[in-house]
Amino acid sequence: MTEKKTVVIAVANHKGGCGKTTTVINLSAELAKMGLAVLVIDLDPQANASLHIGKKHPSEVAVTCAELLLSEIEKLPLAIHSETNIEGVSLIYGSLALGKTEDELKDDAPRPSEELRDKIKPLHGIYDVILIDCPPSLKLLTSNALAAATHLIVPVESGSQYGMYGVTDLMKLVEKIHRINPGLELIGALLIRHDERQTVCKLIEASAKNQIGKLIDVRIPTSTKVNQSAIAQMSLHALDRTSKVARAFRQLAEIIVKQLNLSNGGSK
Amino acid sequence: MSRDLKKLLEEKLQQNNQRHADASQAVEFSEGREYKQIALDIIDPNPYQPRRIFPQVELEKLAASIAEIGLLEPILLRQVDQRYQIAAGERRWRAYKLLNKHAIEALVTPITDSDMAVFAIAENVDREDLSDYEIGLALRQIESVFPTKKKLAESLGLNREDMYRYFAFDELPEFMISDLNTNPRLLSRSAASDIKRLLKQQKSSPFLNACLAEAWALLLGSELDQTKFTGYVNNKLKALHENKTDCHIQNSHNLIREGKKVGNIAWTDKHMTIKISIEALNSDQENQLKTFLENMLNGEH
Known part of the structure; x- marks a missing residue:
């Protein structure tokens, strides 16, 4: 049996509230539904992805990303939790302590942006897809995600000027990251909270394509279901698979599987 | 929205918020440090300070030196409400008072209770002039600010065995404690831990108290060295047990x-x-x- 090809997708944008966590959770759920082995890495100190899909509260978890980044690689098996609120999705928890971790990496690590890449190397060949949820900043945690990733998705809040400012800065960081991770490939910008009837959304759609270069060919609509799913600690698929927003994430998963040539693991 | 979903969401929301509120997550915040002149009369000693007596002669020497060359190093304080507590530099503060100064230069920084306790003891454990008995008392006083005894030992750089020797003073009989309170140098921690062991081994002996009192009187009179204390008591007890029947006064x-x-x-x-x-x-x-x-x-x- 040949070893699996593993893609590592960073979901990054330092604009807060643009839909990073929502994208990671629902994309992971849809990919798992398609039979792929999926791991979510929560690099955000707010740990919202962990609070949403984790069975435990992050404060009860012995080895989160915070500990993993600062410890020897032997801790990796302890960091992976295969039981989550979404079947087929494993999780490395985030933690409030990640803020401190970032400072310590900066002070102590010889190659501070490459710790995550080294720590998750052994997972290549085990998972089909690893999704990294980034914090809303452009500091070390995000550069660790970008250095560890093979691919990048940039969620952009449709219609938001502020979101566009953020994208410009992010692309500058990506350019720098290419020095240590030349293979990092942009899948594209993902427009979130999109309403095609609104002029601002149409405007941003055009300028996102222009600024980032690639636009993923699916729009995630505004929906109250997103907030409901966070409360219910479910994926949108589990909450209401027929809703428009759930269907949009399914479409996103299909696009990614096709574009990255991911074979689904067979079992459905 | 269906009524079921609404109810489910309502319950879940409450659960989620409760779980998050109950989680013990530390939030990082550093206030930083600040050099300041602090009035002497709003400064208090370290509440964990084990030392009760500051020899006047030494303080006067220190005061003289400060009067001559000034304070070389600011003292270390933390703020508690409107007053300050000393983490390091109590002797300098007392010397300043002798000099009738109004204020002293200090470095003010947030310090946790456990760190205050460590400061108080660590300064003294290394110095010769604090007795083992006083250190033992001080350890008891601060142990509650540490989650475990292991942490306490680690924070002070003591090994666990040695820490338990300090705790052995607790087990000594009342009459020894009252003499130690006035003369803390009567017993070292290893002598105390030997006596503790003896008490445990011989607790059923009817002569134990009498023998202890006898040996203690000798020790007080400098006729028995503390290192030979338990040996003496043991021999005494052995002799008494051999002649046990003879000793039974009719x-x-x-x-x-x-x-x-x-x-x-x-x-x-x-x-x-x-x-x-x-x-x-x-x-x-x-x-x-x-x-x-x-x-x-x-x-x-």
Whole structure:
């Protein structure tokens, strides 16, 4: 049996509230539904992805990303939790302590942006897809995600000027990251909270394509279901698979599987 | 929205928020540090300070040196409400008071209770002038600010065995403690831990208290070294146990002169003992007694 090809997708944008966590959770759920082995890495100190899909509260978890980044690689098996609120999705928890971790990496690590890449190397060949949820900043945690990733998705809040400012800065960081991770490939910008009837959304759609270069060919609509799913600690698929927003994430998963040539693991 | 979903969301929301509120997550915040002149009268000693006595002569020497060359290093304080507590530099603060100064230069920074405790002890553990007994008391005083004894030992750089030697003072009998309170150097921690062990091993012995008291009196009189204390008691106990039957006093009679006890006569299974204070008889009387006894035992009268 040949070893699996593993893609590592960073979901990054330092604009807060643009839909990073929502994208990671629902994309992971849809990919798992398609039979792929999926791991979510929560690099955000707010740990919202962990609070949403984790069975435990992050404060009860012995080895989160915070500990993993600062410890020897032997801790990796302890960091992976295969039981989550979404079947087929494993999780490395985030933690409030990640803020401190970032400072310590900066002070102590010889190659501070490459710790995550080294720590998750052994997972290549085990998972089909690893999704990294980034914090809303452009500091070390995000550069660790970008250095560890093979691919990048940039969620952009449709219609938001502020979101566009953020994208410009992010692309500058990506350019720098290419020095240590030349293979990092942009899948594209993902427009979130999109309403095609609104002029601002149409405007941003055009300028996102222009600024980032690639636009993923699916729009995630505004929906109250997103907030409901966070409360219910479910994926949108589990909450209401027929809703428009759930269907949009399914479409996103299909696009990614096709574009990255991911074979689904067979079992459905 | 269906009624079921609404109810589910309502419940879940409450659960989620509760779970998050209950989680013990530390939030990072550093206030930083600040150099300041602080008035002497709003400064208090470290609440965990084990040292009770600051020799006046030393303070005067320190004050003289400060008067000469000034304060070389600011003292370390933390703020508690409107006042300040000393983490390091109590002697300098006292010397400043001797000099009738108004304020002292200090570095003010947030310090946790456990760090305050460590500062208080660590400064003293290394110095020779604090006795083991005082360190033991201080350890007891601060142990509650540490989650475990192991953490306490680690914070102070003590090994666990050594820490438990300090704790051995707790197990000593009342009369030893009261003497230690006035003279803390009577016992080292290893002597204390030896005595603790002895108490445990010999706890069933009926003579233990008497032997301890006897050895303690010798120790107080500098006739018995603390390192030989338990050996002495053990030997005593051994001897007593071997003659146990002999020691069981069946009957006794006090010898009184002018209303004052000067001796006694005691009977055991094997012996009758006549004990008289050496001062109660003159040498003539002693000889008379000796002759009387000899005659009686030989059947003459």
